Amino acid sequence: MNNSGVLKIDTIVSILLGIYSFFLLLSSSNAGYSISLALLIVGEIVYYWKYRNFKRIGNISKTILLILGIFFLTLLISAYYHGGPNIHDTWKYIYWALPCIPLFFGYIKDKSELAFFTGSSLALIALSIKGWIQIKSIFMGNMIGNGRITSTFVNPNDFGQIVEFALPIAILACRWSFYKWKSEKKICYKYSLIFQILTIVISVIPFLGAQSRGATLGFCIGGCIVGLFYGIKYWKIFNYRTLIVLLSIICLGFGLYSANIVAKHDVGGQKLSKSVNIDNNLSKTIERMTGLPSRSYDGERILLWKSSYNMWQDYPMLGVGWSNWQYMYQNHYIFDEAKERDLPMPHNNIAYFFSTTGVVGGIGYLIFTIGLFVYIIKEFNKNPESCLLPSFLWALVSTTIHGQVDSGIVNKYAMHILFGFLGIVVASLSKVKNID
Incomplete structure (x- = not known):
């Protein structure tokens, strides 16, 4: 032709x-x-x-294949261990x-x-x-x-x-x-x-x-990271490795700060307790942390995270099962103070993956998220003129942060968009021979 x-x-x-x-x-x-x-x-x-x-047709990045392979494989290991609907629902998620x-x-x-x-x-x-x-x-x-x-x-x-x-x-x-x-x-x-x-x-x-606090916060932080990278490239201050280390330190600090907040609520010490008092000042604490308005259900989120933590303590390696979180929550791990008693997930991706798929799936999720982040920054450093890479990085950071207070990539539409976006990004990086 x-x-x-x-x-x-x-x-x-x-x-x-x-x-x-x-x-x-x-x-x-x-x-x-x-x-x-x-x-x-x-x-x-x-x-x-x-x-x-x-x-x-270009060459698909082996790094991407490895990251996705580890992520999905860890979920399947947990699913086949638990059997039943977990297998179907996990394959549906991968789909x-x-x-x-x-x-x-x-x-x-x-x-x-x-x-x-x-x-x-x-x-x-x-x-x-x-x-x-x-x-x-x-x-x-x-x-x-x-x-x-x-x-x-x-x-x-x-x-x-x-x-x-x-x-x-x-x-x-x-x-x-x-x-x-x-x-x-x-x-x-x-x-x-x-x-x-x-x-x-x-x-x-x-x-x-x-008025979505998670989306707004994620969008702003993602934009700051992309802006920081453009500034670094423009001023030629340091390379992407230094940037990754800097961002990792920031993320680690944020994680330790969050863990400290949860620790103040005696997560481990209240295992399966039915008399946990919700901190009335929690909403004000969150408002001071984020600068965004607090809501009445902020205390509920802490209870959900506590319940998920207790699930993970009881089923550390492979979790309670991808399809079993809601059942286990309602029948074994719910607190008396909880008002939202029919929720299907803990509104936190880390809590969800660790409680449903254990250390195996939780580490798989972290490898997926951190691996993608590092890979995109590395490629962004090589291709600073690309517009797909920074926009994907921005979206990845946004949905990851939002996912710590909402459904995140456990949501069907978020998964669709994230992976569709990833497909076109990877294609743009492959050694494609186009016809001019």
């Missing part, structure tokens, strides 16, 4: 990738997601098999990582970036418009739930969780579009820049209106 024909198919695949990215980030249309995924896969099959253009594959094989340099940015931003605009409608209703006196913006979701934190992925993409896409427009003088990049700026302007207020 001649180059013009291949380029035409490239364009079609990129358009399909953009449509799929839209529904991936929208996260509220199962039909749209499934149909767009099927169309993208069909387009890729036609391209790779009919036209025998395999040279565009949520599927978007990584079509977005990897659908990658076409520059075209895929433009399609991915456009699709993601369109989804963010659609969600934000719904948010603006809710803001209007609130100003008209029609209170929505507790006055927090939910967009198309039931829970405002779910809306915040999607925006913390999409907004970094839009922000870094502005930088990418600007430099592409200046270097290549193509009008499409100028329009892309304008579109991304409008996306940011439209989405900020609804995002803040969701």
Whole structure:
């Protein structure tokens, strides 16, 4: 097939990738997601098999394969040990990582970036418009739930969780579009820049209106880390190894501080106790720590973490089982003071992985999170002009921090987006031979 024909198919695949990215980030249309995924896969099959253009397939990073392999293997070890529904539910969780594959094989340099940015931003605009409608209703006196913006979701934190992925993409896409427009003088990049700026302007207020402390804190810290890295590269102060050490020290300090707070509530000393007093000043403590408003259920989070800690103490190696947390919580580990008695998870990813899959799965989760973080920073150091790497780093930090007070990557849509994003990032780093 001649180059013009291949380029035409490239364009079609990129358009399909953009449509799929839209529904991936929208996260509220199962039909749209499934149909767009099927169309993208069909387009890729036609391209790779009919036209025998395999040279565009790059080498998948062995580091990424190792990180993902360890993570999923540790979960499966725990699942097969416990048996029953744990096996099915663990495989279902792994299946949520599927978007990584079509977005990897659908990658076409520059075209895929433009399609991915456009699709993601369109989804963010659609969600934000719904948010603006809710803001209007609130100003008209029609209170929505507790006055927090939910967009198309039931829970405002779910809306915040999607925006913390999409907004970094839009922000870094502005930088990418600007430099592409200046270097290549193509009008499409100028329009892309304008579109991304409008996306940011439209989405900020609804995002803040969701009042999701985890999403807001994660977004801000992720942005600071990316900004710090750009500053380091610009001033050429030190290399990525020093940055990793510095950030690791900060994370360790934050972890020790958090552990100290939990220790003050006698987590280990109150094992299975039914008379634990919730610290009435806990909400004020959290407010001072984060600078964000406290809520009445903050004390509940401590009880959930205590229950998870007690589960892990009793089942240290392989946990209580991926599917068994809710049952064990309600029947054996719940405190009398707990008001939310039917929760399916402890609203903390570390607590969830260690309590359900033990040391084996918990270490797997830490390897996955820290390994991805180090890998992306290392590649970012090699490719400072990339816009996918810093936006993924920003989103990874955001969802990881948010996941310590919410569902995080235990959430289906967060897993979809994170791994879909990872697929296109890894593809951009592979030794891809594109047709110019």
